[in-house]
Amino acid sequence: MEILVCVKRVPDTAENEIEVNKDGTDIERDDLVYSVNEWDNYAAEEAIQIRDNVGGTVTVLSVGGEDAEEVVRREMAMGADQGILLSDEAFTGSDGRGISEIIKAEVEKGKYDLILTGAQADDGAGQIGGMLAALLDWPYASLVNLIEIIDESKIKVGREIAGGNQEMSEIDLPCVLSIQTGINEPRYVGIRGIRKVASMEIPVHGTGDLSLSPDVIGKSGAKVKRLDYFVHDPGEGADILEGSIDEILDKLVEILKTKGGIK
Amino acid sequence: MAQTVFTYILHKDGKIDDTAFELISAAKKILPDAPVIAIAVGSGSELEAACNELSASYPEIWKIDDEALSYPNAEIIRGLLPRIIPQGSIVLVPHEHFGMDLSPGLSIKLDTSFLPDAVDFQGMEDGKLKAIREEYSGQVSTHVLCDIAQGSVITIRPGVFKADESKGESGTVVDKTADALKEGLPGQSRRFLEVVEAEVGDVDITKSEILISVGRGIEDEENLEMVNELAETMGGDVSCSRPIVDAKWMEKSRQVGTSGQTVKPKVYLALGISGSFQHMGGVKGAPYVIAVNKNPKAPIFQQADVGVVADILEFIPMLTDKVKEIKG
Numbered sequence A: 001m002e003i004l005v006c007v008k009r010v011p012d013t014a015e016n017e018i019e020v021n022k023d024g025t026d027i028e029r030d031d032l033v034y035s036v037n038e039w040d041n042y043a044a045e046e047a048i049q050i051r052d053n054v055g056g057t058v059t060v061l062s063v064g065g066e067d068a069e070e071v072v073r074r075e076m077a078m079g080a081d082q083g084i085l086l087s088d089e090a091f092t093g094s095d096g097r098g099i100s101e102i103i104k105a106e107v108e109k110g111k112y113d114l115i116l117t118g119a120q121a122d123d124g125a126g127q128i129g130g131m132l133a134a135l136l137d138w139p140y141a142s143l144v145n146l147i148e149i150i151d152e153s154k155i156k157v158g159r160e161i162a163g164g165n166q167e168m169s170e171i172d173l174p175c176v177l178s179i180q181t182g183i184n185e186p187r188y189v190g191i192r193g194i195r196k197v198a199s200m201e202i203p204v205h206g207t208g209d210l211s212l213s214p215d216v217i218g219k220s221g222a223k224v225k226r227l228d229y230f231v232h233d234p235g236e237g238a239d240i241l242e243g244s245i246d247e248i249l250d251k252l253v254e255i256l257k258t259k260g261g262i263k
Numbered sequence B: 001m002a003q004t005v006f007t008y009i010l011h012k013d014g015k016i017d018d019t020a021f022e023l024i025s026a027a028k029k030i031l032p033d034a035p036v037i038a039i040a041v042g043s044g045s046e047l048e049a050a051c052n053e054l055s056a057s058y059p060e061i062w063k064i065d066d067e068a069l070s071y072p073n074a075e076i077i078r079g080l081l082p083r084i085i086p087q088g089s090i091v092l093v094p095h096e097h098f099g100m101d102l103s104p105g106l107s108i109k110l111d112t113s114f115l116p117d118a119v120d121f122q123g124m125e126d127g128k129l130k131a132i133r134e135e136y137s138g139q140v141s142t143h144v145l146c147d148i149a150q151g152s153v154i155t156i157r158p159g160v161f162k163a164d165e166s167k168g169e170s171g172t173v174v175d176k177t178a179d180a181l182k183e184g185l186p187g188q189s190r191r192f193l194e195v196v197e198a199e200v201g202d203v204d205i206t207k208s209e210i211l212i213s214v215g216r217g218i219e220d221e222e223n224l225e226m227v228n229e230l231a232e233t234m235g236g237d238v239s240c241s242r243p244i245v246d247a248k249w250m251e252k253s254r255q256v257g258t259s260g261q262t263v264k265p266k267v268y269l270a271l272g273i274s275g276s277f278q279h280m281g282g283v284k285g286a287p288y289v290i291a292v293n294k295n296p297k298a299p300i301f302q303q304a305d306v307g308v309v310a311d312i313l314e315f316i317p318m319l320t321d322k323v324k325e326i327k328g
């Protein structure tokens, strides 16, 4: 099976406190730790496991700046066979549709049976997989937490729905799936693994390599544009307990008692 | 050029979801004067019951009624809607597991802009819709401008817009089934099989009065021991956020949130949980929420009643000791 996995390099929210910069044009990027988007890492692991079971190749793709190469390489260290970086000045400012058009142009150059994306990334939009599928006219399923290969033409997928229930469907290949966390246990990637793939070449494709209409990519093609970043005014947020640790503990236990938090 | 706003109605067993009323408020905030039409897809008596209920709140309801639509398969519905929705319309869909499945692709099929997970609207600016979204699990917000001139598909975060409960309508139900199915049933490449119900766990956290809920901040599986001890001391049960279940440290039945359990405790103590809307979406019944987090800017502090800025790995054992002390 030929599998393509789309990954994004994002600030690691488990490692960073995200703050808005002084003039609200961006988040504070100094000292940020970046990593592969959590959901995408599950997608890459799933692709690798499928390949190990039924054969084929796993290609990892990222749209982004030069820095995005590091997450592609990381997923190659995990076990993906090859990587592609889609990078071009002209891609900057693309909205979700633009990014999906760029990926579609690359997909059409290859031959894939299955495309996996993460269910969402740092902006919480969850849009690339669904848009890509619609652009390709392939079937789509989101929030996938189970994949079973039936044969060369179809697979069985489980989607996570409300209440922890699981919606099972059969879906024809080729298709696009967005992967939910928890579908597998992504393997650990150490420095040594990264070193092993350090010299593997990752081709960079830009507008010159892809057949793309300029109307839909970049800032000028974007129908959805971010104006600024700001910190939401909490209004009446939590009453933050202050004082020495003993004072805080006393207050908290008092509150617990009155609110029925201690039985 | 009057644009119509369509709202996609979620319903189950003949009952419509609360989001059906929230979308009315959202629609009014986007285009105050636009007509708002509900779209309800389903089959038979369940759909009829849903439409009846809708008619109290919507002046017009479009229904697509077919046996094959009794379970909402987004792949099919994504094929049907463009056959009935006029070009240039605004389509609002709840941002939850079905809406996330349907909407991005629907925007492509309708050739409109796509605005995901909107939490507020601030009118029009330069002819574009100004909206508020959140990024980085709610740690920062953004203003976005969305071009809606040629239509738009917008997903609306559940629970943030006030439900329109006015119920002053006596809406008409328009049957769009024939138009929608004229060219046959689309989306056959994805075939619904069944829903597998979540496993029931050892403890039913939906019945717990005191929940000690732990998130990624606990860092290590071994550290769960101290959480168990605190819960035991307080006389409560342990629940958790999703990353704890993803890591297989706790059973899925202990997960609180939109894809886990909906809990209604009296007291909810959130330890090392950032407060994402998918997590807090499972905390209902207005419990007293206490949050302990080392990041003073964590979004959970916007939703909690009381907060403590502390490292939970140090704080939990101290709290346990304190509770033991007063219990004597």
Ligand SMILES: Cc1cc2nc3c(=O)[nH]c(=O)nc-3n(C[C@H](O)[C@H](O)[C@H](O)COP(=O)(O)OP(=O)(O)OC[C@H]3O[C@@H](n4cnc5c(N)ncnc54)[C@H](O)[C@@H]3O)c2cc1C
Binding pocket: A013, A014, A119, A120, A143, B097, B137, B214, B215, B216, B217, B218, B240, B241, B242, B243, B255, B256, B257, B258, B259, B260, B261, B271, B272, B273, B274, B275, B276, B277, B278, B279, B282, B292, B293, B294, B295, B298, B310, B311, B312, B313
């Ligand atoms: C469709 C969908 C459905 C989802 N459903 C659910 C759901 O049902 N339930 C759910 O929980 N999530 C759900 N999620 C995931 C959700 O978006 C968040 O990713 C998740 O809730 C984050 O969990 P968390 O708060 O434990 O982790 P994080 O967001 O990583 O937060 C960890 C917090 O711990 C704090 N912290 C770290 N170390 C310490 C320390 N030593 N002391 C004190 N504080 C510390 C950090 O400051 C941070 O605020 C869903 C996501 C999607 C896309």
